[in-house]
Amino acid sequence: MTATVAAPETPAVRRVPVVRGYRFELVKLLTQWRVRVLIIACWLAPALFVAVVSQQASLPVDTLFGRWMHSTGWAGPLVLLGFSGSWALPLLTSLIAGDVFAAEDRLGTWRHLLVAVRSPRRIFVAKALSSLTVIVVLVIGLVVSSTVSGLLVVGNRQLIGLDGHLLSPGNAAGTVFLAWLCALAPTLALAAIGLLGSVALGRSPMGLLLPAVVALAMQIVQQLPVPVAFRLALPGYAFISWNGLFTSPAQLGPLLIGVIVSLAWTLVATGLAYFLFVRRDFTNPTHDGSGRLALTAGLLPLVVLLGVTTAAVAPVTGFGSGIDQDKVQRAVAVEFAHLYRLQTKQLNRADVTEEQLQAAAECTKGGDQVAARGPGNDWRCVVSWHIPGVAAAGSAIYQLDINPLGRYVADGDGPKEVNGFFLVRTPSGDEPNPLWQFDGNIELLPVNPKG
Amino acid sequence: MDAPPTVRARDLAKYFGEVVALDGVDLDVAPGQIHGLVGPNGAGKTTLLGLLLGLAVPDRGTLEILGTPVGRALAVPEGVAGFVDGPGLYPSMTARQNLAALAALRGDTTLDIDDAIDQVGLTDVADDRVRGFSLGMRQRLGLAAALLTKPRLLILDEPSNGLDPAGKKHVYGVLTRLAANGTAVMLSSHRMDDVEALCSEVTILSTGRVAFSGPISKLASENSELDYRVRTSDPAAARRHAADARGIRLRDQDAIQDAAQDPVQHAVQDGVEVLVISASVPALDEFVKRLVGDDIAVRELAPVVSPLEAAFLALTEQQETN
Numbered sequence: 001m002t003a004t005v006a007a008p009e010t011p012a013v014r015r016v017p018v019v020r021g022y023r024f025e026l027v028k029l030l031t032q033w034r035v036r037v038l039i040i041a042c043w044l045a046p047a048l049f050v051a052v053v054s055q056q057a058s059l060p061v062d063t064l065f066g067r068w069m070h071s072t073g074w075a076g077p078l079v080l081l082g083f084s085g086s087w088a089l090p091l092l093t094s095l096i097a098g099d100v101f102a103a104e105d106r107l108g109t110w111r112h113l114l115v116a117v118r119s120p121r122r123i124f125v126a127k128a129l130s131s132l133t134v135i136v137v138l139v140i141g142l143v144v145s146s147t148v149s150g151l152l153v154v155g156n157r158q159l160i161g162l163d164g165h166l167l168s169p170g171n172a173a174g175t176v177f178l179a180w181l182c183a184l185a186p187t188l189a190l191a192a193i194g195l196l197g198s199v200a201l202g203r204s205p206m207g208l209l210l211p212a213v214v215a216l217a218m219q220i221v222q223q224l225p226v227p228v229a230f231r232l233a234l235p236g237y238a239f240i241s242w243n244g245l246f247t248s249p250a251q252l253g254p255l256l257i258g259v260i261v262s263l264a265w266t267l268v269a270t271g272l273a274y275f276l277f278v279r280r281d282f283t284n285p286t287h288d289g290s291g292r293l294a295l296t297a298g299l300l301p302l303v304v305l306l307g308v309t310t311a312a313v314a315p316v317t318g319f320g321s322g323i324d325q326d327k328v329q330r331a332v333a334v335e336f337a338h339l340y341r342l343q344t345k346q347l348n349r350a351d352v353t354e355e356q357l358q359a360a361a362e363c364t365k366g367g368d369q370v371a372a373r374g375p376g377n378d379w380r381c382v383v384s385w386h387i388p389g390v391a392a393a394g395s396a397i398y399q400l401d402i403n404p405l406g407r408y409v410a411d412g413d414g415p416k417e418v419n420g421f422f423l424v425r426t427p428s429g430d431e432p433n434p435l436w437q438f439d440g441n442i443e444l445l446p447v448n449p450k451g
Numbered sequence: 452m453d454a455p456p457t458v459r460a461r462d463l464a465k466y467f468g469e470v471v472a473l474d475g476v477d478l479d480v481a482p483g484q485i486h487g488l489v490g491p492n493g494a495g496k497t498t499l500l501g502l503l504l505g506l507a508v509p510d511r512g513t514l515e516i517l518g519t520p521v522g523r524a525l526a527v528p529e530g531v532a533g534f535v536d537g538p539g540l541y542p543s544m545t546a547r548q549n550l551a552a553l554a555a556l557r558g559d560t561t562l563d564i565d566d567a568i569d570q571v572g573l574t575d576v577a578d579d580r581v582r583g584f585s586l587g588m589r590q591r592l593g594l595a596a597a598l599l600t601k602p603r604l605l606i607l608d609e610p611s612n613g614l615d616p617a618g619k620k621h622v623y624g625v626l627t628r629l630a631a632n633g634t635a636v637m638l639s640s641h642r643m644d645d646v647e648a649l650c651s652e653v654t655i656l657s658t659g660r661v662a663f664s665g666p667i668s669k670l671a672s673e674n675s676e677l678d679y680r681v682r683t684s685d686p687a688a689a690r691r692h693a694a695d696a697r698g699i700r701l702r703d704q705d706a707i708q709d710a711a712q713d714p715v716q717h718a719v720q721d722g723v724e725v726l727v728i729s730a731s732v733p734a735l736d737e738f739v740k741r742l743v744g745d746d747i748a749v750r751e752l753a754p755v756v757s758p759l760e761a762a763f764l765a766l767t768e769q770q771e772t773n
Contacts, residue, residue, distance in 0.1 A: 014529050016556055024556040031543045112539020112596075115504050115532070116556055118525040281467075282506055
């Protein structure tokens with residue numbers, strides 16, 4: 001059957017603008033039950049977690065700032081940040097960015113999408129931006145939920161930094177926000193790796209799991225005695241180096257390197273994903289991305305990037321562990337002095353300044369049997385200090401467990417008047433004894449003692 | 452003024468590595484025409500439809516769609532819609548949400564989603580998630596998505612897949628109305644009866660080449676001799692007449708047995724032998740007269756396959772042999 005019709009105008013070729021493609025991708029993401037559950041979870045679960053843990057008698061002292069969850073509401077979002085860097089953020093990036101391209105392969109909708117949008121480049125940009133948007137919404141949920149809960153349940157109080165100095169509530173708020181902002185950089189890097197996996201591996205489950213697998217591999221490497229240059233060249237290091245914001249002065253060197261490395265990984269992985277995507281033959285029904293080109297064009301450049309970054313960072317960091325006796329002694333002495341002042345206030349004693357205390361630490365490793373450098377749980381420090389008007393110097397002993405990232409836990413061995421009890425009796429009731437056990441952080445980059 | 456062809460393809464070729472998917476394909480589809488595309492598996496039907504949708508560009512030849520030369524991928528003009536390898540739908544969305552998202556993507560607020568859903572008969576399930584849809588319902592929704600854009604060229608790959616007879620009739624009605632309004636429809640199908648019922652012209656592809664392209668009536672007439680199944684009151688006498696008649700060839704015993712095993716033919720019924728003969732229409736007329744003249748009742752006389760299917764088989768077998 002044929003109808004005779006008048007000749008219509010020749011229609012133009014029209015591509016869909018990125019903004020519309022972005023909205024389309026966002027709608028698709030938000031109609032998935034998995035994404036909805038994630039959003040609800042990220043906006044509610046942290047609040048519940050912080051509220052419940054803050055009410056418990058035992059606190060998560062293994063997690064940074066966990067021991068202060070009774071003392072200030074600002075500890076909650078930091079505990080969550082520590083946990084999120086290890087598990088939550090890699091998983092979130094896996095589930096969002098790792099699936100954003102693979103989902104079209106699974107549903108067989110590529111051709112439909114291409115006919116509608118008419119530009120693989122715009123599809124890529126729209127998908128990358130929409131997955132980034134959802135990830136940012138999830139991260140904001142984690143921050144807001146844990147912060148609001150912490151402030152409501154515990155209160156807007158001073159936060160004790162990783163060198164024992166006190167951060168006012170306002171200062172704590174800014175620093176906590178900055179810490180989460182810094183953690184966005186490695187989150188973006190993992191998201192970019194997720195995009196790459198999703199493009200390169202198609203329907204393969206490995207595409208979906210890639211960010212989580214990479215994050216797990218990085219965590220394992222971070223626990224190994226690898227050179228500090230290699231440690232800082234990994235895109236996940238900014239999940240750790242935000243710790244440096246909570247010392248005074250802030251340890252900005254590792255943080256900046258970590259953020260820059262993460263952003264470099266973000267750019268390179270996104271660029272590779274783009275390259276692979278626009279070269280894909282969508283008319284070939286057998287193509288699901290997991291070809292040799294995907295492996296060589298996706299994986300090898302990242303390995304090269306890791307090598308280049310390590311070489312670039314090495315002149316700044318050196319190839320050692322970054323942990324030596326001088327740094328340990330300085331960190332412990334400074335932190336002890338800050339915390340001693342805090343304890344003095346808690347016990348309503350006469351105030352004393354850090355300068356007056358002249359705290360010093362003498363640290364050894366392995367009972368002088370091994371060189372005093374590198375991580376380990378066999379560090380022992382004798383801290384001495386002076387109280388104005390008292391001739392004799394006080395001294396206290398701490399066992400230190402320093403992990404390869406420079407984070408340490410100092411456990412007091414006495415005397416009992418200083419660091420022997422878990423709680424101290426204060427005019428306002430029992431409080432945790434800040435000198436009984438404390439967390440600290442050793443900067444892995446070379447430092448100028450006078451700086 | 453007569454409108455220019457909606458599709459004009461000359462000498463199209465497409466290769467996937469060393470595989471020749473299309474080779475020297477010429478195609479003309481006029482506005483308002485429903486054009487069938489048939490061929491065995493791997494003949495190049497999906498590749499050709501993909502080229503028409505702009506998913507790829509030919510490696511050789513020229514392609515004009517709606518009067519616009521298509522020189523690069525995804526550069527087909529506005530007004531082309533459809534699907535290959537199944538409709539692209541998002542199962543987490545409802546039928547309405549799928550179409551609304553598509554309308555928003557096109558940025559056209561005038562698109563009538565309810566009308567498109569109504570046209571394909573899915574109004575009752577418009578707010579159900581596509582996850583729970585049957586294959587036939589997905590096909591219909593895919594068609595609605597294409598109709599939404601008011602296409603001037605509609606490309607459909609196996610549109611009757613999964614459709615029940617009522618659904619098929621509904622979809623055929625939609626396509627017929629669309630064609631009557633000037634839209635060219637190009638559809639592929641494995642089912643000759645679908646093509647026969649719906650299309651005015653057909654292109655038969657075999658191993659990437661055009662075996663036939665033109666009106667269906669011409670195709671049927673090209674194949675002058677067909678196989679017929681004959682059931683009579685006296686099979687032995689009928690066999691003798693067939694052996695003696697001019698222009699009648701008795702199919703060999705294997706063919707008869709094959710025919711008997713074919714459930715479509717019901718060749719052996721109540722233990723009565725069914726004769727399968729090959730004949731042109733005039734020779735068949737003469738054969739029937741002789742049977743009747745000899746007092747033999749003709750209880751059944753039917754082509755083994757439809758004329759179109761016979762032509763299709765003959766052409767594709769010939770092409771593959773070549």
